[in-house]
Amino acid sequence: MSISVTRLSYALGAAVTNVDLSQELDAATVAAIRQAWLDHLILVFPGQDISPAEQIRFSRYLGPVEEYPLHHYRLPGHPEIFHLSNVGDDGQLGSAQMANLGRHWHSDLSFTAHPAMGSMLRCKQIPDYGGTTCFANQYMAYERLSPTFRALLDPLQAVHELFSKTPNLKDLDQGQVKDLKKGNPRIAQPVVRTHPETGRKALYVSEALCSDVVGMSRAESTALLELLFQHQTRVEFTYRHTWKPNDIVLWDNRCALHMAVPDNDHLQPRVMYRTTISGTPCGTLLDA
Numbered sequence: 511m512s513i514s515v516t517r518l519s520y521a522l523g524a525a526v527t528n529v530d531l532s533q534e535l536d537a538a539t540v541a542a543i544r545q546a547w548l549d550h551l552i553l554v555f556p557g558q559d560i561s562p563a564e565q566i567r568f569s570r571y572l573g574p575v576e577e578y579p580l581h582h583y584r585l586p587g588h589p590e591i592f593h594l595s596n597v598g599d600d601g602q603l604g605s606a607q608m609a610n611l612g613r614h615w616h617s618d619l620s621f622t623a624h625p626a627m628g629s630m631l632r633c634k635q636i637p638d639y640g641g642t643t644c645f646a647n648q649y650m651a652y653e654r655l656s657p658t659f660r661a662l663l664d665p666l667q668a669v670h671e672l673f674s675k676t677p678n679l680k681d682l683d684q685g686q687v688k689d690l691k692k693g694n695p696r697i698a699q700p701v702v703r704t705h706p707e708t709g710r711k712a713l714y715v716s717e718a719l720c721s722d723v724v725g726m727s728r729a730e731s732t733a734l735l736e737l738l739f740q741h742q743t744r745v746e747f748t749y750r751h752t753w754k755p756n757d758i759v760l761w762d763n764r765c766a767l768h769m770a771v772p773d774n775d776h777l778q779p780r781v782m783y784r785t786t787i788s789g790t791p792c793g794t795l796l797d798a
Contacts, residue, residue: 513543515546517550518550519748522650523645523751529555531568531758534567551762552751560758566785572628572787573628573787575786593782593783594612594782596776597781612770615718620699621671623795626789627788627789629763629785630759632756632758634781637778640774641780643759644750645748645766645767647747647765648714652702668724668735669698669720670697698724699792702714706764706790708765712765715735764789
């Protein structure tokens with residue numbers, strides 16, 4: 511029985527039904543899912559009540575699954591899973607550690623030498639309202655620029671840095687911040703990245719992590735990056751997902767940005783599990 515794929519928006523996104531991710535999948539089903547992923551950049555699998563181990567197994571159909579590098583945020587017993595929750599270790603809601611994570615547009619692990627190929631986020635619990643996530647098509651963002659401007663961008667690199675623009679940095683455990691920054695030095699990534707499977711070019715900068723353009727003055731970098739940040743998330747390039755429990759969303763970090771929208775009450779629980787599918791090496795370390 512073949513999967514069903516239904517487009518969700520003009521720019522990107524499709525819902526995949528007629529598949530049970532708690533079960534092992536045959537090669538034909540995996541191939542169909544991968545092609546839909548390449549075609550639509552993000553896939554939504556509704557109504558998938560699966561375990562952490564089953565999420566890891568499904569992720570591995572698409573590529574190697576990483577142990578999450580920021581070990582403070584791993585799900586106990588499952589180092590491959592990033593546990594996104596505003597419920598603190600003490601059981602209290604409104605955890606400062608997690609309340610504002612992902613509030614700026616970004617691509618997962620672009621601050622490392624092995625940026626994520628894909629990310630898979632499973633919704634366990636969602637607030638009564640809000641808690642949505644936005645995605646932006648970076649093929650479209652690049653292709654809507656003029657040929658002259660694209661030629662300017664193609665050879666450039668931008669600096670990506672963990673915590674460079676974290677709004678609540680002072681509220682985080684400063685010992686953890688120091689350890690994480692030491693383990694993840696600044697890296698220069700291409701401003702325009704060519705997708706290794708589709709061959710298409712996509713913008714690869716983000717307001718959350720990019721601070722400078724290599725070889726430019728601070729004034730030049732700021733002007734160029736601000737222009738790109740505003741352009742790359744224009745409404746016509748985006749899809750906004752309203753979560754339901756047991757939704758799974760899979761996105762391609764090589765050609766799509768995402769952002770956790772600050773539209774929910776942090777005194778209500780929001781619990782998500784994310785796996786990260788390894789990508790190919792990319793970028794040059796600046797502070798080895």
